[in-house]
Amino acid sequence: MLKDSNIIAVLPAKDINRAKEFYRDKLGIEPSDSMEEGSVMYRCGQGTGFLIYQTENAGTAKNTQMGWETDNLEREMEELRGRGVVFEEYDFPGLKTENGVATADWGKAAWFLDSEGNIINISQRA
Template sequence: MLKERDLIAVLPAKDLARARDFYRDVIGLDNPEDMEGNLLYRCGNGTGFLLYETENAGSAKNTQMGWATNNIEAEMEDLRSRGVVFEEYDFPGLKTENGVATTEGGKSAWFTDSEGNILNIFQRR
């Protein structure tokens, strides 16, 4: 049954070497596992994501992956110190202030990786 299986996100990268540098140097992830030329990163609780090379990277206009945190401000401070710039949004139902959107469900912030993929960190209430 799929509901009992680990879930792995899949992200596109135009340049795998550049993406590897970003996820190591900016995000702070350990070395990925080589999966037949693709990069598999492991995160908490059995989660992870696969980066594969394609010219289509950065073309999605939606959040592609996110990390849950217990302290979004500390995570943002750390990521900013590594060069991450958080997105600012202002449209019906969502407005950020200093990169953070606060809703009934919690707080969220978005940024892009080296390949133009939209990533997210969030803190539930």
């Protein structure tokens, strides 16, 4: 059943137009369609996607809400930094970043905030 179905992330946005500009201008992703007033759908690789919907609850989660897997983390970070994306620095038990990158046995990862305060991740498996 569900194990064979495509999965999508759902992200909140206080300002849907500001979020659309961020994903277009900073990440280079265009919406694929609108679900209804105040929401927009994005499609990514291999049937994956994410929905952004307008709500006052945006930016309140303190955890990673969505992430992309890449085969070249440094290249992706360089391109995103060139578009103005700022990567987070963390230093707490189990997670320490250097120049925005955390390294572990499984691979490496980096995090940034979108325009709505959602924590987004990019990772590369070892």
